[in-house]
Amino acid sequence: MTKPGNGGAKQVGESQLFELLRYSHIFASVVREILEIKLLNEVCPTSLTLSQFHLLKLISLDGKHQVGQVADFLGVSPPAATKNVDKLEGLGLVFRKQSKGDRRATLLSSSAKGRRLVEKYETLKAERLTPVIDAFSTDELDQLARWLERFSLVLLHAEDSGEDLCFRCSAYFEDQCPVTQLRESCPYQKVCGSRATTTGEMEA
Numbered sequence: 001m002t003k004p005g006n007g008g009a010k011q012v013g014e015s016q017l018f019e020l021l022r023y024s025h026i027f028a029s030v031v032r033e034i035l036e037i038k039l040l041n042e043v044c045p046t047s048l049t050l051s052q053f054h055l056l057k058l059i060s061l062d063g064k065h066q067v068g069q070v071a072d073f074l075g076v077s078p079p080a081a082t083k084n085v086d087k088l089e090g091l092g093l094v095f096r097k098q099s100k101g102d103r104r105a106t107l108l109s110s111s112a113k114g115r116r117l118v119e120k121y122e123t124l125k126a127e128r129l130t131p132v133i134d135a136f137s138t139d140e141l142d143q144l145a146r147w148l149e150r151f152s153l154v155l156l157h158a159e160d161s162g163e164d165l166c167f168r169c170s171a172y173f174e175d176q177c178p179v180t181q182l183r184e185s186c187p188y189q190k191v192c193g194s195r196a197t198t199t200g201e202m203e204a
Contacts, residue, residue, distance in 0.1 A: 024151075035125055043120045046091055052084050053121070056093055060110040060118045067096075067106055093117060 012020075032050075040053055048056070055070060071081035085108060088094040093114035097107050110118075133141065 035128070039121055039124055039128065043117060043124060048087070048091075049084075052087055055084055056088055056110060056114055057118050059088075059094055059108050060115050067108065070108065088114070 036050055040048060040050065044053075051074065055074065058070075067081055067085060068078060070085065071078045074081060074084075076084075085094065085096070089096060092111055094108050094110050097109065136144070
């Protein structure tokens with residue numbers, strides 16, 4: 001696989017590095033505070049952490065997941081995963097159900113309330129972004145996305161820890177994800193593949 005970047009040596013001045021770091025942090029903070037935390041607080045009366053909401057979004061995407069798979073996906077211990085699931089279940093956003101094929105397996109599914117919350121969040125996010133997007137041309141938006149992608153991949157390549165934990169896209173999954181190609185695996189796809197195999201075995 002070709003490594004990100006052009007491989008050429010380049011001298012970056014202190015002022016350039018300062019500006020790059022400054023606006024990288026501002027961009028990351030704006031996205032997190034305005035497009036994630038603030039919107040989540042608006043659509044959810046009872047405060048959820050971003051990790052809990054990302055977990056809800058994951059469960060809402062394609063059906064059932066096992067608690068153990070959730071722990072692997074989030075890169076946390078089973079007790080920590082269970083605590084997050086307990087919070088979502090207590091709010092009526094997900095529910096547990098014992099597998100008919102394997103009584104040792106507990107499956108998680110999103111409730112109608114949970115799916116509505118995810119839909120409301122995404123709808124509100126699209127509405128808030130409309131005036132921002134209108135300030136740019138289509139070409140500018142495409143170029144911005146490509147530059148952000150390239151910068152992210154080069155940074156990941158330089159500091160890849162080799163861990164399976166990802167979720168860097170916050171559940172905005174893409175089949176041909178360049179991060180997956182860089183790391184040669186996607187935790188989400190791994191969970192889905194494991195879930196599909198397990199479900200098939202249960203139903204057999």
